[in-house]
Amino acid sequence: MSFSIRSFISALPFLFAVSTNAFPTRPRGPRGTGSLAARDVELVESGSDGIYVDAHIIAGGSSSTSTSTTIISSTTSTTSSSSSTTSSQVTVSFAVIQSTASATPTASANSTSTSAYSTATSSAAAMPSVLRGVNIGGWLVLEKWMTSDVFSDTNATDQWTFDQTDGAEAALQEHWSTYFTEDDVTTIASWGINAVRIPIGYWAYNNTGTPYISGADAYLEKAIEWCRAAGIKVLVDCHGSPGSQNGFDNSGHAGNVEWQSGDNMDVSISVLETMAAKYGSMDYSDVVFGLELTNEPISWDENDFATTKQWAQDAYAAVVAKAENPDLNIIMHDGFMGPDNWEAVGSAVNGDSSLADSRFWIDTHLYQNQVASDSTLTQEEHIEKACNWSTTELLPASVNLPVIVGEFSAQTNICANPDGSTLAGSVCYIDGCQCSSNVDIEYWNEPLINATRMFLEAEMDTFESHARGYFMWTYKGPGAWGYTNAVKYGLVGDKITDRAYPGQCDS
């Protein structure tokens, strides 16, 4: 959530100053609209470097009023405020210009007034306006397809069965302490990534009656400290829920879906309360921006979508009650139903808060390689579909329901010809043609790399302008599922915002 001056006034009075006297020619507000005070203005700052600054009205305007914001100056300095925290201080002076078009034809002029001036200084690193992220998948929740080496001496298929194998505890400690380290966080930050989504299973907080091994939370907490030092925001994602919310291996336990049976939904909430008390404490308020309630609960077979929606509201209330941090965002996966099916829940929970102040967010996962119909698209069509997301899946993000794309990937099932043209699927006959689904990424030729980069850039362009944030699945994923591979093989530039194919969604 973006920080608001209102919260600074209470949190950091000694750092905040409203300097009306600095502007001696301050005009009066236009007739019929009250003049604006600093508390009516929200300051939005992007990036720990403070390069991008914007401000907008959150109250005090009227429907016939249009506003614009002028940034007068902005300075950034870095100070060490405690032994463990380095914080970036951003000081911004800005003016909000409020213009009112005259409603009556006899009026002689439009009035313009400069209605609020403020200087705000933030000691907490501010929330970026767009969260540009990767998932740290395969770390605290095992998925065999991503970390097959961890499973190599076992017959295990998921975390549940792995944790029952001989030597599992030592193997997990080895994996947890080596797969993702502080160096990885530094690398991620060097790519211009400002956020991570870290999946963890509920069993780290309550493994009663299960074979699950506990201990992952200690590693999550190390990662949060590394992220804080690197200026990266963290979304703590409860990726596996009691009983399994989807029956996929990514829930920890492949097979039956029993999340909505017995007391599993209540235990899910009590685990989230534990997590909210921990990660929603003020000690973490500068780094943990959100807690995700559950990941990819299915909305068919054993799960009833109406039950899921009611549970999300109950879980939201329970987390808000336990989280000390008033800006902690509570994020719910859409259950594969699309964010638009959550608008009523969003309205009920977020009420009339502005988009920037809404704490209940929806996470949608946008892949183009999971259903058969996607394998009939050429890369041009995949790109068009990614551009279209702005008017389909991501549309609710423009009302008061913030939407993040918690997972997406560069992987599509396409083939690229030597002349750069592409075809759908996984078979082609022209000499030199390669298909992404059956050629190892280290052998991809330039046409396939370029076609994949075009798609990835189009996805990210859409997310940049239409989502609150986006998180590629996943940092160390295989093939075009991996951000590390994407950098290594040229599917993305040195910085996540670099573009070789700018403006693909503009037309």
Ligand SMILES: *[C@@H]1O[C@H](CO)[C@@H](O)[C@H](O)[C@H]1NC(C)=O
């Ligand atoms: C007020 O501004 C609007 C928009 O710029 C313009 O169309 C209108 O003619 C202006 N009215 C007067 C009276 O200047």
Ligand SMILES: *[C@@H]1O[C@H](CO)[C@@H](O)[C@H](O)[C@H]1NC(C)=O
């Ligand atoms: C895996 O399963 C096979 C076949 O049942 C068995 O022979 C082997 O001992 C098992 N390996 C381990 C490590 O349990």
Ligand SMILES: *[C@@H]1O[C@H](CO)[C@@H](O)[C@H](O)[C@H]1NC(C)=O
């Ligand atoms: C932990 O899980 C067990 C088994 O599901 C449950 O009975 C118990 O209430 C849970 N503890 C807490 C504190 O929620």
Ligand SMILES: *[C@@H]1O[C@H](CO)[C@@H](O)[C@H](O)[C@H]1NC(C)=O
């Ligand atoms: C993109 O949206 C347009 C307009 O709705 C539609 O005609 C087109 O088929 C869509 N393209 C894809 C690939 O979904």
Ligand SMILES: *[C@@H]1O[C@H](CO)[C@@H](O)[C@H](O)[C@H]1NC(C)=O
């Ligand atoms: C691939 O893209 C690079 C620039 O990103 C360009 O120099 C090269 O010509 C492209 N290759 C093909 C085969 O399109």
